């Protein structure tokens with residue numbers, strides 16, 4: 001028998017965005033129901049950012065040890081995946097147990113309902129046989145799932161997604177990675193550093209295809225240096241698994257790749273049909289939930305995170321969550337502003353970008369000046385030695401004299417990005433940036449050289 005229950009706000013999906021909204025609104029005194037189908041915290045802490053960055057930290061240490069002979073003497077580092085797997089279980093995910101996160105929400109006064117939420121008209125959500133009526137409204141924060149391409153033979157094979165990769169108790173001896181985006185390149189490098197023979201197959205003509213071409217070239221260069229085979233402009237035609245090994249046949253040639261594991265990292269998608277968004281007048285076949293600047297998706301309806309399609313990053317979800325919280329509490333605040341959207345691919349070296357690429361800027365018809373300066377040509381890059389690959393690329397709107405895009409690749413490239421992020425967000429004039437003091441000898445000092453090289 002179905003029951004109707006009241007709440008002020010129902011949050012469907014408790015990933016980074018939803019968990020923040022549910023907890024903050026509960027702390028503000030609202031009666032909040034948080035609905036979660038799997039683990040409170042979502043993809044990022046259990047299968048995404050956090051465990052993958054632990055893997056990367058470990059792989060980077062091994063790579064640094066490999067650089068010792070050039071600069072400092074002898075070092076022997078023996079890879080042991082057991083340490084990585086142990087840390088992911090013990091420190092990151094509590095063996096994929098979300099009790100602490102559930103308790104955290106309860107302590108803030110939120111009610112956790114475990115199950116799959118479904119809209120049932122404006123301000124109504126069903127979970128199993130329970131229906132919740134939300135006086136203020138509903139927040140959709142259900143994230144994305146891996147998109148599995150329709151490659152013949154793939155379905156039904158024991159392919160890996162990011163979830164299997166972060167849960168691995170030992171590295172495979174060999175692995176084909178389908179997709180050379182952020183997940184593909186980060187995990188390819190990690191597994192290669194733990195002695196796995198990795199091949200990346202990327203359909204576009206370069207890795208990290210959304211970023212500057214030089215970013216993709218750098219990613220390919222460093223992956224190859226780690227022993228990874230990088231195939232760009234390549235697509236899988238057929239996949240099979242014989243019980244032990246995968247065989248991947250490529251389009252347009254007879255090449256066959258064999259590997260113990262196949263990791264599918266070909267993007268993410270959201271399923272709005274199962275959320276029944278049609279009951280609130282939204283298109284269930286759409287790829288994303290469209291939102292306005294205050295994250296409203298309709299009357300008494302907000303959406304945040306990956307499902308909004310504004311950048312599948314935890315920091316985007318958290319940024320949007322903050323805006324939605326303000327709006328739900330009736331507090332004024334600025335609209336979401338994605339001009340200075342930063343993202344970092346945590347390869348070694350890190351590849352960070354913010355704002356527009358040169359191509360995106362030119363496609364908008366802007367008069368553009370650009371520059372690119374390599375990290376090894378800087379004092380700090382030269383001192384650093386092995387592992388110093390990278391560059392600063394700047395994109396300036398020449399008519400307004402402000403930066404609108406930048407890439408910071410190199411050791412700590414993601415940290416160096418911060419200054420460029422501020423410059424673009426705050427529209428600091430290039431003329432002012434050119435006349436400030438940059439610490440010697442930092443990696444970020446390369447930004448000064450790049451500003452001087454704008455043409």
Ligand SMILES: Cc1cc2nc3c(=O)[nH]c(=O)nc-3n(C[C@H](O)[C@H](O)[C@H](O)COP(=O)(O)OP(=O)(O)OC[C@H]3O[C@@H](n4cnc5c(N)ncnc54)[C@H](O)[C@@H]3O)c2cc1C
Nearest residue numbers: 013015017037042043048049117142143305306312313314
């Ligand atoms: C391997 C990997 C590495 C990543 N690394 C980074 C990184 O370094 N930095 C970064 O910024 N981002 C990274 N990301 C992306 C980041 O994880 C996502 O952008 C982020 O988790 C999205 O947050 P979200 O709030 O949209 O919700 P999600 O984390 O996607 O969580 C959504 C939640 O909703 C639940 N849910 C779904 N449908 C329903 C329903 N109908 N009812 C109830 N609950 C439901 C799900 O179970 C899930 O818990 C990475 C992703 C992956 C896969």
Ligand SMILES: NC(=O)c1ccc[n+]([C@@H]2O[C@H](COP(=O)([O-])OP(=O)(O)OC[C@H]3O[C@@H](n4cnc5c(N)ncnc54)[C@H](O)[C@@H]3O)[C@@H](O)[C@H]2O)c1
Nearest residue numbers: 149179180181182183184202203265266267312344345346
């Ligand atoms: N460091 C980070 O912030 C980080 C790390 C990992 C993931 N993420 C987020 O997660 C999202 C998903 O990551 P992702 O790497 O799965 O997606 P992605 O969209 O970044 O990259 C997918 C890649 O797969 C390629 N591809 C698609 N179909 C293919 C096919 N059939 N054969 C060969 N190549 C194919 C695409 O051309 C694309 O380059 C990212 O966009 C990012 O927002 C972020």
